[in-house]
Amino acid sequence: FKCSHYCSTVQEQEEAAVERCTVAVPNACKSNECTANLRWSVSGRGLFLRLRLEAFLRDLPSHAMYIALGFSNDQRMGDDTVIECVYNGIDEGKAYVSYNDGNYNAPLYEASILLIVNSSFVVNDDTFTCLLNIDFKQLNRLSGGDKSKVFNLLAQPHYLQIVRGLIDQYSKCLNFC
16 A cells, blocks of 8 residues: 655665655644544565554543554445454453455454564553554465455555544444444
8 A cells, every 4th residue: 555645765774665654634634633643664575564553532432442444445445454453441452454344344363363463552641552563474374264355455555444433341342333
């Protein structure tokens, strides 16, 4: 995927150039008006994606929430690979690769285990931050079911769709379940 206005390319030691991008949501918002931020870098010869998703919580009644980033071939949700970070509002965060068929978002557990190499979560000053690394070299290890639902996000441009919202603290159900 590509980001046109907020990118910089740097050369890292013994590695291909790394593209770094930042996007604020809504576009061009002032810092106190933003609802989310997305930062990423691509390295490892285009096979490794580092994501930083930030959701601002000032307008949400609960900190039990999620932030999700959908990668779509068009401007609608449906037939999309999604990276989601879920926080239970108390002490637990989890990152998943999931698939959105247009009506429902289903976690892909095998893809999450194989592709998400590292994830961490911080809730501080009304901001939920999710950091994760995705290793696309592992795509060929996925079984048929998950493989058909996980796109190589770095191979071609995609529309990015950022969503955030509340979850049920106990069932972990996202607000669109």
